[in-house]
Amino acid sequence: MLRLRRNFHFSRHFLLLKPFSTAAPPPPLHLPLSHPTYIVWGSNTSVGKTLVSAGLASSFLLSDSPSHFLFLKPIQTGFPSDSDSRFVFHKLSSLYRRRHARLSLLASDHVLNASLPVLNTVSGCGDGSELAMCELGRYEEQRLVGEESGLGSRLICKTMYAWKEAVSPHLAAERESGVVDDALVIQSLQSCLNSGLGVSGESEGAETRAMCLVETAGGVASPGPSGSLQCDLYRPFRLPCLLVGDGRLGGISGTISAYETLKLRGYDVAAIIFADNGLENEVVLSSHLRDRVPILVLPPIPVDITDDLMDWFDNSQKVFDSLKEIMLSAYSKRLNGLREMPKKAKNIFWWPFTQHKLVPDEAVTVIDSRCGENFTVFKDQGHEFMTQQFDACASWWTQGPDAALQTELASDMGYAAARFGHVMFPENVYEPALECAELLLAGVGKDWASRVYFSDNGSTAIEIALKMAFRKFSIDHGILDSQECNAEAQRTELMVLALNGSYHGDTLGAMEAQAPSCYTGFLQQPWYSGRGVFLDPPTVYMHGGKWYLSLPVGLQPETLRLENAFFNSRDEVFDEKRDGSDLAEIYSAYLSQQLSYSSKSKSLLGALIMEPVIQGAGGMHMVDPLFQRVLVKECQDKKIPVIFDEVFTGFWRLGTETAAELLHCVPDIACFAKLMTGGIIPLSATLASNSVFESFIGDSKLAALLHGHSYSAHALGCTAAAKSIKWFKNPQTNLNINSEGTSLRELWDENLVYEISSHPAVKRVVALGTLFALELQADGSNAGYASLYARSLLLKLREDGIYTRPLGNVIYLMCGPCTKPDSCSQLLIKLLSGLDDFISESRENLESCHS
């Protein structure tokens, strides 16, 4: 049987169950930009990709200035009778002789690895090895001397992997027991791209004198050796593309579809070129792709297979020259664009949460693209290149897709936009909104929620939740009589009960529900008054591998048993048995007192609002789950509606689909956003119980909840959410999920977490689900949200391929629900190393101060 992509993925994953390896993680992707590198795709097989490659090579090399050209064929089947790299090598030699080139040319062809059947054919002997692929190392070279023997050009042709049968690579690989996994192809290709050209690339004007082509096999979506489609396989590089189209009958359709498949993977196509077949396919293609991509037409390819094509190449030369110019100019344009981006951005963006005065040009990160959890970023460190950084800020906690889900979501976004664009929601129904709502009620709203109210982001979801809660409370407590305000309403001031350190968003209503902080002063929002009773919550954290309880001032019992203040494991923290502890009684007494106290004031507590388990923006604090459970119970007993703000915690962020599951209790209203769409597009949902919904039912439209945003339940967002909700909880697609689909496996290696939590630079650690957070030991102005204390550590991590953003002296790493534990371990290893540097640096600073 074939080893297909997903199966393979599975097997790779299982390897990671072996004991944690301390080997240095592989260096992040590195792609030089000192010269143009293009990937050549075909809109079908047999459309002449290699002819185009050879034509381009001739246009490049047989000119009057010394040039280097690298032709790479990563995947070759039908070898040795078919060898595209040797074809280019031979044709260039023939063209060189025919055209009496002035400069000398050193041309070579090198086949690196091959399957056993190839080896048997070529060398006549096999070693019976069990290895998938063997080193072949077949090398040919030809030195062609021109009029000027001193200066010379260089053609390097390479085949990376070759199989014997002239079939699709996945079939050949399977039949010849020579499967190469995707990671290896990517790694080998990277190494060829970095070393293969044999020029430093740093010499002046290098960009016009060196070029690499990577030629794919078959069509754009033909499988590679593992069964992965090649358009997916090569995606991490996102090389600019050249598409060889089809001039035959049906070729318009094939070319457009191939182009769309490439765009749907995030590729940019610099040009389309194809051989004429008398059908003027370029007319419709140009019209359809107008302004987007230049289209070039080559003379018809001779059908006689004995033709040496020399005349054809001669007749095509002008077209290839144009193509070369287009490719060079697209390269320059791209590079100039990348170079100018930081300055332009600094001139016109107004970044949120950013003091522009503190951002130097060189601190601006140019993000070229994302593939799964990784950004590809442009760097200039003397030489320019693309590299990868793990998105450890989870793009502000939204990031969810692995590379496979990202591809799926891209396809879904195209489909939803084509099918629906955006359509009106109130009083209407359409598939994605219905499916999304059904999935929400069956998942995060299971057993308590009956209605879904869509809006755009966490902040609006909270504003809606508050409006729901206040109506419900007002009716339950006689402030409203069946939606008519009575005299009571005019005198009533409603407040929320909330926790200090909480954060619910930046619109005024959401702000009013949180305690005063640096986000809320006159400087930020003169209208903020803080309409809540804000309690200091007890928190728990890990240090030196153990979990501790930290009680706030005001909640310090006279006696507290040691067993209550200290936990051997995180599971103990969440254990429901704690409900019977004396601490539970202490909490309950404290909260009763607080609630009765505020019931005496003229304002009423109309809602409890809280982030279950983890307070995110407030500094990644874990609130004692026992405290929150008791708090919910106290409020529900008093008919105060309970709102869970699961914007951050929802959808597996903490290892279960909701953080409510960790608390073992349910709210009356809950807000979701961020990861709900997989992390691709804004959408939020406020879920409510039926009794909350009922408090808006009446005879007048004025009793309805009159809150909405234009894109309510927009089709793209609902489509993304429906796909992601299913993807995350399906063990077939999310290998981190347990077989019941109820929780994520442990993503953060226990030993590494222990080590970090014991590190002298570290005050506390929280590791839960996709979140790993630590607080650096810091005093005075080094602590808190505005602190720049962690800067050197962050720069070190970025150099190491980890993109993080701090919350002052709190550093966190956040992955997606599908991220492989191995990737998480690599992050922790790099973090540990960064902490070592950080502490020794601090000590040096300290010593130099004292000396």
Add this chain to the structure above:
Amino acid sequence: MLRLRRNFHFSRHFLLLKPFSTAAPPPPLHLPLSHPTYIVWGSNTSVGKTLVSAGLASSFLLSDSPSHFLFLKPIQTGFPSDSDSRFVFHKLSSLYRRRHARLSLLASDHVLNASLPVLNTVSGCGDGSELAMCELGRYEEQRLVGEESGLGSRLICKTMYAWKEAVSPHLAAERESGVVDDALVIQSLQSCLNSGLGVSGESEGAETRAMCLVETAGGVASPGPSGSLQCDLYRPFRLPCLLVGDGRLGGISGTISAYETLKLRGYDVAAIIFADNGLENEVVLSSHLRDRVPILVLPPIPVDITDDLMDWFDNSQKVFDSLKEIMLSAYSKRLNGLREMPKKAKNIFWWPFTQHKLVPDEAVTVIDSRCGENFTVFKDQGHEFMTQQFDACASWWTQGPDAALQTELASDMGYAAARFGHVMFPENVYEPALECAELLLAGVGKDWASRVYFSDNGSTAIEIALKMAFRKFSIDHGILDSQECNAEAQRTELMVLALNGSYHGDTLGAMEAQAPSCYTGFLQQPWYSGRGVFLDPPTVYMHGGKWYLSLPVGLQPETLRLENAFFNSRDEVFDEKRDGSDLAEIYSAYLSQQLSYSSKSKSLLGALIMEPVIQGAGGMHMVDPLFQRVLVKECQDKKIPVIFDEVFTGFWRLGTETAAELLHCVPDIACFAKLMTGGIIPLSATLASNSVFESFIGDSKLAALLHGHSYSAHALGCTAAAKSIKWFKNPQTNLNINSEGTSLRELWDENLVYEISSHPAVKRVVALGTLFALELQADGSNAGYASLYARSLLLKLREDGIYTRPLGNVIYLMCGPCTKPDSCSQLLIKLLSGLDDFISESRENLESCHS
């Protein structure tokens, strides 16, 4: 030269400049659902589409129950030597004889229209007509009598348009002077689908005994006769698809790409079927498309062209039987889904602005899809069908794309998701955000704005604008000293200056900036207090073809010249010459008084906020532009920052890119959303002048604007915005834009607007840009937001194919910036007819009351 899509579109458009036609508008699209209808696509030419069609027909017809099968070939080239409808007709006859079917079969083949060269070939004579295509009317019939002669089945094969040359339809049509435009193809196909089957479809169990197939020509993206791609041409029907894949080498790629092209047009593919070629293409295809679409494999197609294929059909019969079952079951599933949707929606959605008690099941609109400005909706009126409704509520004012832009945006959404997903914004830069910001500053922010702050929707954009304005005001007026709060700040209460009737969104901060209304009471938001000084604005409106000024109480001058209270045209209303009128002086004196009055109170006016020109949600009132211009000047003189809320008015909604252009003045801060992304995805931008931005620059992060949402400047939104901003203002893509790209042509026919504004049911009219609004004459509870007065009119309009939503007794029609004036005229004609019915109904009600 070829007549290509865009050219064609252009010429069609010019026809509309002819005097307005009062002919009845064509009926909206109607697609029966009494039996399954599928469209058959090929992943390439010569993959055997017609073999699949014939096989399916045989599986359907040569069974033991009487059945009807319609095979439609809309586009046939190479005729008469190639005729797919005749092939199906002949093969079925042969198979009928071979299989000794029990039931009799009446089979026919009908070729409706053909080019002149076809006519010459077939009849040997041409009439030299100038017509593009001629009626051919070639009809063949065969009655095959089975054992049971009583009951019978029916095969109807039809070719709609035939050309002689065996090339792509666009080439054949061009060469044979037989171009058929897209609208005609669609119209003919609709008529064949409605009448062609010859069964009522209403008999019991009809769904298992009738089926239609529409077979396309060539590949999925092969051009039709006008040059439009067929996947675009047939899109308005969005028929469920059958994709005939490719089993050959390269066929995996071609099949996947073709599938993706269909999905990227919003099609659903029920099954993929292809003939085996020994390459096991189904293995990779199944793995890649797992859970999404069944894949069926047929035996290899004989290569011998003399083979009569009878054995092949016999060998394939089981596969065709399975395919038939899959198609029937997908049809049932779809239909059941559509039927259940209203009830499900009513059970779990919580619609915004909707009193659920007032929504009966039958009032829920099931939206199957959108194509440009039209919804396709599912209806059950005894028989079930799909029909179209013009989205005249512009899906809450967001709707912008025509069908061509929608296709472009779909492709862009797929690309942006694949390239970026979502990436982190602060301190970063990536192409779509940069391009979008540059376009905003060069367009809607031209000559005044220097910074772009991204957020998610209009409401958040307003909250950000207020924070910006208050900071700027506080620094300018000494309330803050270089971002340190001084004692003054603690005592200061900041208010906004705003207009009664304004609306800025539903989050608390945005609500606080608007006057008390039904949206703001304790019932909706107990925290609302209305932190503004709210002025009654003078308004202008049209009645009986003339424009009138309406001054509020409190702004009634003792004398007002007639010339000030009355305008002959809308242009006069906007004329800057009015700045010199005595009305300008009256406004100025009034506003000075208001401003000096409030400067004496303890609270300060920290910002002016207003919707320029039109107050949307407040009832589509046009504020006197002169008044707004004077107001802006008075505020800027007093260093009160001016915020324009262009969320509704921006991006051509009122005929210019911003409503500020109509006012001839610029703000300090402006908010955009809705149409900014073309109406496909939520995104908003708050633009600010440099001096506003500077008031947030300081040494501390705490001085920065600490407001943000997770998906700030998300790549999908910015990509959609960049495309739409360019599309709307480019005369090549938006035929409504004048050649300078500065304003839309008049979309609402002058005569019809006059007629409606003179209608006895109508109190006032506003027609401007893409907006046509009218207020119905109504008294007491019939007026205002909660009124249901317009209900019967709305129902009538929906029956007529117009989807509207009222603002109480205010009805509006809203199109997109690219909507053809002809479509707008059709809307007005239907509205006029609806008004006639409405008034006679009211009179009847009145009479029956009196009698």
